[in-house]
Amino acid sequence: MAEHFDVIIVGAGMAGNAASYTLAKAGLNVLQIERGEYPGSKNVQGAILYADAVERIIPDFREEAPLERHVIEQRMWMLDERSYVGSHFRSENFNEEKPNRYTIIRAQFDKWFNRRARDAGAMVVCETTVLDLIRDDTGKVIGARVDRDKGEVFADVVLMADGVNALVGQRSGLREEINPEHAALAVKEMHFLPREVINERFNIRDDEGVVIEVLGTVTSGMLGTGFLYTNGESIALGIGCIVSDFVEKRISPAQLLDTLKSHPSIAPLIKGSEVKEYAAHLIPEGGYKAIPKVYGDGWLIAGDAAHFVNAAHREGSNLALTSGRLAAETIITLKAEGKPMTAANLKLYRQKLEESFVLKDLKKYKDLPETLWRNKQFVTTYPRLMAKAAESFFRVDGVDKLTKEKDIVRSFRKARGVLGLVGDAVKVARAWR
């Protein structure tokens, strides 16, 4: 006799674990199914954790969660082949009792998070893939079929938190395959170095951390960014670009990462490190317009599977955590009111998302992904111009300052034209508004 649960959650990433913990803590009978060997084993992220989103689920998470470093300094660099020009923001205010951002290693964090869900009473089954969803005569989702003997299991509602590829929804005909223009492919290496070496190279103490985001010539004309995050005893270094750009440019992601690694601004930071991990992952970066239907009869979608990533601000895990929590709270509310898990009732989830920063932020930037994708000059021409301008400005060579300034202005005008410059400013302003 197949078992019946209140909720089946597909996936044990940020969204899945947030939902699983929230539901189990509320006393619901939860089954969480994870494809990987253990929760976190297949999960890839930079990774930055935003404390607020976790705090709303587990207020005292800092006491026991495996955290690497809290971020006290953010650097934004624009690169040409030999230089970078950028801004750094560092503040003692980030050395607070309850820091705002942490670097984490997902394999460890997710394992811990899922353990909390299990301790709260969730049933977690790993190394198990959901093949498709089971529906009744009316089309309502009533369960899932997995790749094991006697693999049918039933539930009032299924939450798909199965990540960017959203295979379960696809296989079950609830949604389309992700569009290559809406996904970035990111590759990442973990460079291991002793803690003291990292602290010295980044001018930090103890478990203070630094985050560097770069854009410019390193992406070879494709829309994308690179990143460097400091962990306790390792540096996560990666770069990602839109999939359709990779296809068009025929550049391999590994090649791109090699370029970043050998860039004069990055190479000294990772010198002498031991590389032990190489990972690649898709990031859903299509923004608001790429969001699929997130609820239906007997089902909900959260996290990357629902395309909840704010690419402009490099935020994803917090949207996943929050959407997972809101999905759980929706189910808890309906359950408490004795309402069935129909599309009409589950619409509450969408409302909760609209009221939260998740959809508010994504809506704010709804035109940004396309604007940037159609206007590569923002990641190609401008970083180069900025770097050249800075170099010219700081180089003392007998040329008077006024001439230098005129040269700089001329270089911008020559590259983009006056109309182009004004147009670019308007485009960004519009998309950002």
Next chain:
Amino acid sequence: MHIVVCIKQVPDSAQIRVHPVTNTIMRQGVPTIINPYDLVVLEEALRLRDQFGGKVTVLTMGPPMADESLRKALACGADAAVLLTDRFFAGSDTLATSFALSTAIKKIDAEEPVDIVFAGKQTIDGDTAQVGPGIAKRMGLNQLTYVSAIRSLDLGSRSIVVERRAEGGTQVLTTGLPCLITMLEGSNVLRRGSLPDMFRAARAEVTTWNAEQAGVEDITQCGLRGSPTVVKKVFAPKPRNEKAVLVETEGKSDAEIARAAIDALFTANPKLEAEIPELVLAS
């Protein structure tokens, strides 16, 4: 029939890092797995149980989190699980480990007589292959190591026939029960549990024994105190600087090959060319 399978939770050696300064294994953050050699004997035990009926009990010694490996074994179909965990067991070498495990198996045996004890051939973290034989010796069990297949088992006459890989061939051995068996890799492949098995494993109570509950009377035989093996130094072998030189032999005469080999030697070590005539003269 009652079968006990000893398993060990080990760091996944494919993902291990060695500390650059101390040369010790950095276990933090390294995922753990069931020692792969143990999976072979677990499957064999499950097959025997399926064929002859009875019960498979999995046993491990380790920190509390080692219960994960026991649950994995349960999810594959094992019937019961026992975890030995106690700070007194910490730092055990193979002598102390075989003492603790054999003590626990004696207790399991007293509750429900044990016919066969299975252990992995060796672990991938210690690589000693001593614990299985140590248990057999301490319990006075007939010992069958490096078994590649179990040919037959007769519960009536309480005898077992196995194939054992030996140097230069395969031995066919017969012995009586109870016995201890360690098996070669590749003898079988561990099954995949059904979804109900996964549920059962997640809900199962893992029996947890500390030293006293396991029946240990002499605590000095456990853990660091019971371990005469001391790791004095750990070092990484230095990689050699010279690369091997390949001498082409295809279609060459012996003289030509010898000449090429000598040339390669002299190229790698020019001083040798001058010294050899002197050495020959000196002799």
